[in-house]
Amino acid sequence: xxxxxxxxxxxxxxxxxxxxxxxxxxxxxxxxxxxxxxxxxxxxxxxxxxxxxxxxxxxxxxxxxxxxxxxxxxxxxxxxxxxxxxxxxxxxxxxxxxxxxxxxxxxxxxxxxxxxxxxxxxxxxxxxxxxxxxxxxxxxxxxxxxxxxxxxxxxxxxxxxxxxxxxxxxxxxxxxxxxxxxxxxxxxxxxxxxxxxxxxxxxxxxxxxxxxxxxxxxxxxxxxxx
Numbered sequence: 001x002x003x004x005x006x007x008x009x010x011x012x013x014x015x016x017x018x019x020x021x022x023x024x025x026x027x028x029x030x031x032x033x034x035x036x037x038x039x040x041x042x043x044x045x046x047x048x049x050x051x052x053x054x055x056x057x058x059x060x061x062x063x064x065x066x067x068x069x070x071x072x073x074x075x076x077x078x079x080x081x082x083x084x085x086x087x088x089x090x091x092x093x094x095x096x097x098x099x100x101x102x103x104x105x106x107x108x109x110x111x112x113x114x115x116x117x118x119x120x121x122x123x124x125x126x127x128x129x130x131x132x133x134x135x136x137x138x139x140x141x142x143x144x145x146x147x148x149x150x151x152x153x154x155x156x157x158x159x160x161x162x163x164x165x166x167x168x169x170x171x172x173x174x175x176x177x178x179x180x181x182x183x184x185x186x187x188x189x190x191x192x193x194x195x196x197x198x199x200x201x202x203x204x205x206x207x208x209x210x211x212x213x214x215x216x217x218x219x220x221x222x223x224x225x226x
Contacts, residue, residue: 002028003048003117008038008064009079010057014102018051021106022113035059042072046137049117051109052096054080062094069095069178070157073137073164075116079104095164095178133163147205154179155198158191162212167224169215195220 005022009015010033019029030047032038035056050068054061065076075097097116100109134143140156142149142163151159157179162170170178172191180190199212211223 002026004028004030004046005113006038006041006047006050007031008033008035008050008056008061009053010034010055011053014053014079017106018109021110025110027113033057035061035064038064039067039071042068042074047074049075049077049113051077051079051113054078065096066094066178069161070181071137073135073160077109077112077116094174095161133159135160135163144202144211145206145209149201149205151198151201152194154194155201158194159198162220162222166222169219169221171219175219191219 003026005027007015007018007029009018009031012033015031015033019031022029030041030045032041036058038050052061052065056064061078061080065078068074068076076095077098077100078096079100079102081102097119098112100112132145134146136142142151142156142159149159158175161175161178162168175191195212195214199210202209202211213221213223215221
């Protein structure tokens with residue numbers, strides 16, 4: 001089955017170029033010229049990766065990425081005409097997997113797509129491993145070492161966020177922004193309480209395991225060597 005890539009970009013010439021190179025190299029592509037239909041499309045037709053323009057006409061790509069991350073773990077590569085380092089860092093922190101600045105080489109973008117898919121699909125394809133998380137997005141379930149975890153809504157979202165980027169240190173503010181619908185109404189200790197509950201459930205499933213690392217004064221990360 002061909003990997004399916006969704007291109008969210010409002011410039012037809014750029015869409016045509018990306019589709020041509022990806023389809024030539026064995027990918028299936030879909031395209032949308034605005035962000036308003038993305039979540040609806042993902043609900044009905046799952047894709048393997050999203051190429052997302054930050055400067056869409058109807059919504060910021062950064063805000064759309066945050067919305068996607070609330071319900072989907074689909075890998076995302078940002079396209080942008082802005083080369084500012086702060087923008088790049090912000091994009092990666094809110095859940096993007098890579099970042100390409102316009103103008104770009106179509107072949108380089110294709111290589112980035114392949115690299116992101118290799119990196120993000122490998123953990124899901126290794127379900128026979130005794131030390132792996134398995135995410136079922138459609139049923140909103142996570143299993144650890146083959147054991148289904150009984151997670152609340154926010155526990156599920158927090159753990160899934162960290163599973164997507166093992167080793168990445170998320171601050172409490174970042175986790176609140178990514179997971180909570182109204183982060184401004186939550187407190188730092190809310191994240192701490194949910195992480196404590198997740199840890200308890202992970203240990204109940206596998207008593208000698210503690211895959212979450214606390215970074216004092218900063219936040220949390222998931223161990224890379226699982």
